[in-house]
Amino acid sequence: MAACSSLLFRLLLVLLTFSDSTVQILGLGVGINYGQIANNLPSPSRVSYLLRSLNISRVKLYDADPNVLVAFSNTNVEFIIGLGNEYLQNMTDPIKAQNWVLQRVQPHLPQTKITCITVGNEVFKTNDHQLWSNLLPAMQTLYNTLVDLGLDKQVAVTTAHSLDILSVSFPPSAGVFRQDLGEYLHEILNFHAQIKSPFLINAYPYFAYKDNPNDVSLDYVLFQPNQGSVDQMTNLKYDNMLYAQVDAVYSAIKAMGHTDIEVRVSETGWPSRGDENEVGATPENAGLYNGNLLKRIEEKQGTPAKSNVPIDIYVFALFNENLKPGPVSERNYGLYYPNGTPVYNIGVQGYLPELVDPSASTKNGFSVFILLILVIAYIISS
Ligand SMILES: *[C@@H]1O[C@H](CO)[C@@H](O)[C@H](O)[C@H]1NC(C)=O
Ligand SMILES: *[C@@H]1O[C@H](CO)[C@@H](O)[C@H](O)[C@H]1NC(C)=O
Numbered sequence: 085m086a087a088c089s090s091l092l093f094r095l096l097l098v099l100l101t102f103s104d105s106t107v108q109i110l111g112l113g114v115g116i117n118y119g120q121i122a123n124n125l126p127s128p129s130r131v132s133y134l135l136r137s138l139n140i141s142r143v144k145l146y147d148a149d150p151n152v153l154v155a156f157s158n159t160n161v162e163f164i165i166g167l168g169n170e171y172l173q174n175m176t177d178p179i180k181a182q183n184w185v186l187q188r189v190q191p192h193l194p195q196t197k198i199t200c201i202t203v204g205n206e207v208f209k210t211n212d213h214q215l216w217s218n219l220l221p222a223m224q225t226l227y228n229t230l231v232d233l234g235l236d237k238q239v240a241v242t243t244a245h246s247l248d249i250l251s252v253s254f255p256p257s258a259g260v261f262r263q264d265l266g267e268y269l270h271e272i273l274n275f276h277a278q279i280k281s282p283f284l285i286n287a288y289p290y291f292a293y294k295d296n297p298n299d300v301s302l303d304y305v306l307f308q309p310n311q312g313s314v315d316q317m318t319n320l321k322y323d324n325m326l327y328a329q330v331d332a333v334y335s336a337i338k339a340m341g342h343t344d345i346e347v348r349v350s351e352t353g354w355p356s357r358g359d360e361n362e363v364g365a366t367p368e369n370a371g372l373y374n375g376n377l378l379k380r381i382e383e384k385q386g387t388p389a390k391s392n393v394p395i396d397i398y399v400f401a402l403f404n405e406n407l408k409p410g411p412v413s414e415r416n417y418g419l420y421y422p423n424g425t426p427v428y429n430i431g432v433q434g435y436l437p438e439l440v441d442p443s444a445s446t447k448n449g450f451s452v453f454i455l456l457i458l459v460i461a462y463i464i465s466s
Contacts, residue, residue, distance in 0.1 A: 114381050115142030115164075115398035116419075117351055120149065122405040124422040128155035130436055131402070134424060135161060137435040144350065144398045146205065148188040157195040164200040164350075164398070165189070167226075172204050172215055175222035181229045190233065198239055201226065202350070206246040206286065208265055219243060220271050227279055242276070244284040244350040247291075247329060250336055256389065257317040259332030260339050273337060276345045282396075285333055286351035289325035290364065290373070297363040300325075306354075306369060307376035320388035326352060326377070331389040346393065352377070353400035355413035356427050365413045367428035374399060374419065375430035 118131065125131070132155045135143065144164040145152060153163065167175060167184075174180040192198060203223045207215050223241050230236040247253065249269065251262045261269050276283055289305040303310035305325045312323035322328045326349070333347045354373035358365025377397065384394040404418035404427065418427055424436025 113142070113384075113394075114140065114378060115144055115396075116140055117144045117146075117353075117398050117401040118152070119146060119401045119403070119405050119408075121408045122403065122422065123407060125403055125405075126422060126424065126436060128152040130424075132156050132159060132161070134420070134434045134436045135402075138432060142398070144202075150188070150192070153192045153196045153198070157192065160197070162197045162199045164202060165198055166202045166205060167222075169204045169207060169210065169212075169215060172207070172218040172222045175203065176218055176225055178225055178229065181222075181225045182232070185226070185229050185233060185235070189239065190235070193235070193238070200240040200242060200281075202284065203241060203243045205244050206248075207243065208249050208262075208268070209246045216265075216268055220268065220275060223272075223275060227275075236279075240281040241279065242281045242284055243272075244286055247285055247287050247333075249285075250332055253329060253332040255313075255315040255317060256320070256322065256328045256331035257315050257335050259335035261336045266340075270340055273340055273342050273345060277342055282346045282348045283333070283337065284348050284350035285330070286400075287326055287329045287349050288352060288354075289329065290354050292325060293364050294358075294362055302364065302369070306372045307380065308372060315388075318389070322388060327387040327395075330387045330395070334387075334389055346396075347390075348396040350398050351400040352397060353417045355416045356418075357416035358413035359411045362411055362413045365416070371428040371430050378430065 116135070126134075128149075128151050131152075135141075136159065141161050142164075143156070143161055144166070146166040147168060148165045153165070156163070165188075171184070175184065189198060189201070203226055204215070204219055207219045210216075223243060227236065227241045230239055230241065249261055249265055250259055252258050252260050273283070293300045293302065293305045301310055302308075304312070304323070307324045307326075310323060312321050313328075314321050315328075320331075322331075330347055330349065337343075337345055337347070354370040355362070355365040356367040356370040377399070381395060381397060385391075386393045387395060399419070401417045401419070403420050403422055404416055406415055406422075408414040416427075419430070420426055420434070420436075424434065426433060
């Protein structure tokens with residue numbers, strides 16, 4: 085009997101290992117943006133299964149959706165959560181900031197790994213100067229709340245900028261911030277340096293290509309083999325635009341007196357479809373962009389100016405989001421359709437299960453099912 089059950093156990097292990105070995109090429113440290121501006125997305129528990137089948141363990145949300153945070157409890161997935169721009173005014177009030185953390189963050193810790201909060205998204209892309217002024221106070225107030233609650237060591241505070249905050253981005257060594265943002269960014273950089281949190285940018289070489297398809301080399305933006313360009317000031321060679329954009333941000337930060345702040349890419353991606361005038365928005369190009377990017381992440385490449393700092397990137401986005409306003413491309417950045425089918429082939433295939441019993445962990449349910457089959461098979465064969 086002991087021998088028999090140990091045989092069963094071994095068989096079970098083999099089967100479970102097999103069922104878990106869906107291709108995991110994505111598990112290379114890449115993060116993914118889990119946007120939810122859609123009315124047809126799968127439930128968070130199914131998404132949790134998809135991401136685990138892809139071995140993706142870093143996820144960025146635009147809010148602090150409790151349904152998502154609960155669905156990922158007791159997984160090894162790390163979360164960046166977000167505070168929308170509409171919260172910034174309130175977050176300058178210590179009482180409201182504390183209430184938000186107590187209600188939206190603390191209940192999920194430590195079973196869900198929340199490691200970072202982005203306060204606002206692309207605030208300087210809006211024309212709302214009150215919002216600009218509220219950004220740093222909101223980050224500071226939130227940070228102070230985390231300190232009071234003893235959470236500041238595990239949860240970082242930052243914000244995500246669009247690349248429009250640069251007035252010069254090429255050559256990378258000439259990167260500088262827009263003059264009208266100088267006073268804000270100067271203080272924000274001091275804050276990052278003080279609390280040792282990263283500077284996040286949303287960087288889309290696609291926009292540069294779309295605006296100027298005749299002048300910008302498609303191979304250069306898609307990480308395909310190309311001549312590249314040499315920055316005459318530094319003699320550094322760039323073979324893709326994303327790295328040039330990241331280094332331009334490093335230069336702009338340095339021009340403000342800081343060499344102590346890490347730049348990370350909170351969003352980058354390529355649309356698989358677009359309007360007539362959105363040149364380059366095709367599944368082929370999107371597959372090349374994201375597939376080539378993943379290979380570079382796997383190699384732990386740094387940018388030419390920071391060759392010893394592996395690029396830290398969150399791809400945009402997990403799903404096509406059917407309710408996003410704007411041109412067709414906006415609704416077509418996803419790696420996946422909402423039904424779990426990949427939009428294009430980048431060499432990975434996740435597994436979005438059809439059925440999930442929300443009361444039981446999928447894996448336990450699956451183990452019991454397999455065990456049952458094995459027992460039945462054993463009984464029949466003996
Ligand atoms: C999963 O990803 C982690 C890093 O995120 C990596 O260390 C590990 O080797 C990956 N596993 C597989 C099977 O790819
Ligand atoms: C800001 O606080 C006010 C007053 O407490 C509240 O009514 C409002 O809903 C809050 N705004 C947001 C976006 O939560």
